[in-house]
Amino acid sequence: MKLPKEFLVARHAIIALLLLFLLAVISIPYFVTKNESMVVSYRRLAELACVALFVSIIIVSWITIYLRIPFAQLADARQDLLKNRNRLTGIIETATDGIITIDSDHNIILVNPAAENYFGYDHQEMLGLNLDAVIPIRHRHEHSDHVNKFGQTGMSIRQMGAKMADFSVTGLKKNGEEFPIEASISSLIEDDQRLFTVIFRDITRRKIAKEKLQQYHEELSNLSQSLQTVREEERKHIARELHDDLGQLLAALRMDLSVLGKKQSDSSITPIVDSMDALILNAISTLRRIATDLRPRALDEGGLFFALHSLQKDFMQRHAIGCELIANEQDLILNDGISTTVYRVIQESLTNVVRHAKATEVTIRLTKSEGKLVFQIKDNGQGITQQDFLKRQSFGLVGMRERVRALHGDLQVSGNAQDGTTIDATIPI
Numbered sequence: 001m002k003l004p005k006e007f008l009v010a011r012h013a014i015i016a017l018l019l020l021f022l023l024a025v026i027s028i029p030y031f032v033t034k035n036e037s038m039v040v041s042y043r044r045l046a047e048l049a050c051v052a053l054f055v056s057i058i059i060v061s062w063i064t065i066y067l068r069i070p071f072a073q074l075a076d077a078r079q080d081l082l083k084n085r086n087r088l089t090g091i092i093e094t095a096t097d098g099i100i101t102i103d104s105d106h107n108i109i110l111v112n113p114a115a116e117n118y119f120g121y122d123h124q125e126m127l128g129l130n131l132d133a134v135i136p137i138r139h140r141h142e143h144s145d146h147v148n149k150f151g152q153t154g155m156s157i158r159q160m161g162a163k164m165a166d167f168s169v170t171g172l173k174k175n176g177e178e179f180p181i182e183a184s185i186s187s188l189i190e191d192d193q194r195l196f197t198v199i200f201r202d203i204t205r206r207k208i209a210k211e212k213l214q215q216y217h218e219e220l221s222n223l224s225q226s227l228q229t230v231r232e233e234e235r236k237h238i239a240r241e242l243h244d245d246l247g248q249l250l251a252a253l254r255m256d257l258s259v260l261g262k263k264q265s266d267s268s269i270t271p272i273v274d275s276m277d278a279l280i281l282n283a284i285s286t287l288r289r290i291a292t293d294l295r296p297r298a299l300d301e302g303g304l305f306f307a308l309h310s311l312q313k314d315f316m317q318r319h320a321i322g323c324e325l326i327a328n329e330q331d332l333i334l335n336d337g338i339s340t341t342v343y344r345v346i347q348e349s350l351t352n353v354v355r356h357a358k359a360t361e362v363t364i365r366l367t368k369s370e371g372k373l374v375f376q377i378k379d380n381g382q383g384i385t386q387q388d389f390l391k392r393q394s395f396g397l398v399g400m401r402e403r404v405r406a407l408h409g410d411l412q413v414s415g416n417a418q419d420g421t422t423i424d425a426t427i428p429i
């Protein structure tokens with residue numbers, strides 16, 4: 001590693017001066033005296049000077065050699081610093097995120113091209129600008145508080161590790177346009193001054209996409225809700241038609257048949273009449289079953305408690321799986337919307353138990369507390385798994401969740417091989 005130029009010049013100058021001094025010392029006696037003894041003593045003096053000069057040159061050279069090491073280290077460090085600075089500058093300059101550093105008065109002391117671009121200012125305009133200038137007036141107070149609060153914690157990046165405080169804020173462009181920003185803030189102390197660096201990005205597109213998605217989800221939710229309502233109304237209508245019209249017709253037919261059976265005297269017709277009566281009776285019970293499956297009369301006439309009781313009875317009869325219903329009649333006096341939702345969720349849960357659980361027992365528990373109806377359907381089967389939730393063609397659970405959500409409630413499904421499957425739901429009432 002080369003020594004600095006100034007140092008080499010100084011070293012050569014010192015050596016040249018010493019040589020000149022020696023020349024002067026040696027030649028002086030010839031000019032100032034003819035005295036032989038004087039010349040001899042001057043020569044001694046000159047020899048001494050020579051030795052001194054020789055020693056001086058060695059010392060100068062020694063110093064040069066030993067200074068060479070720290071100088072080399074200094075130069076290396078300088079080179080490394082330069083390299084790092086260039087690298088950092090490159091990163092800051094080319095970053096697509098905006099980077100702004102502000103001093104403790106919130107004046108901008110560093111800004112990268114992306115930040116200038118976002119706000120529509122040029123570099124010189126932004127340097128020295130107070131951060132408030134790029135925040136809409138109504139957000140300034142809140143933003144300033146946030147930065148100060150962050151500063152008061154006294155945490156620098158190093159103390160916090162990689163953790164930074166994330167926040168979202170609104171930015172103000174030079175042309176007065178506003179845009180949503182997602183930012184991270186970090187702080188460090190430099191020359192006894194706390195500096196804050198804000199790294200941010202424009203999230204307009206993301207926000208629009210998020211809003212669209214949310215809107216889409218809401219629309220789907222509303223659609224599903226209205227489809228459920230229409231479906232429920234249709235079921236109610238068909239069930240009533242079946243029960244009231246077709247049911248009455250069959251009942252009348254049976255009565256007529258009985259009259260006919262009594263009036264006729266041909267004994268060979270009696271078995272035919274009996275068989276017809278059995279068929280009509282069968283048709284009436286099938287019709288009742290279909291009507292009840294479509295819409296239990298109890299739900300409209302007796303209320304949720306009785307509807308659930310007949311559901312439980314019917315479930316045990318049809319499937320030979322134990323089913324316990326723990327509920328208080330008073331707790332289940334609810335409006336039609338809630339009653340229907342609770343009934344349908346429990347009905348779908350029981351269908352799932354039959355189809356998937358391999359369970360021997362189901363417990364249905366309903367309680368009312370603090371303005372909420374809390375209910376649970378728990379089986380002792382093989383338990384629902386995480387993969388089951390991903391089935392694309394399964395809509396039972398999704399339907400249940402949507403129904404409950406439409407009433408601002410919450411539904412959770414959990415399960416494991418030991419405890420079976422549990423569905424917990426809460427609906428505000």
Ligand SMILES: Nc1ncnc2c1ncn2[C@@H]1O[C@H](COP(=O)(O)OP(=O)(O)OP(=O)(O)O)[C@@H](O)[C@H]1O
Pocket residue numbers: 352353355356357358379381382383384385388389391393394395396397398421
């Ligand atoms: N009680 C349960 N015990 C074990 N697995 C269950 C239970 N309930 C649901 N599952 C699993 O979760 C999956 C999803 O249930 P989901 O009710 O959403 O759809 P599905 O019953 O398969 O079809 P459908 O859309 O006709 O209801 C089921 O396929 C089943 O594997």
Ligand SMILES: [Mg+2]
Pocket residue numbers: 348351352395396397
């Ligand atoms: Mg299902």
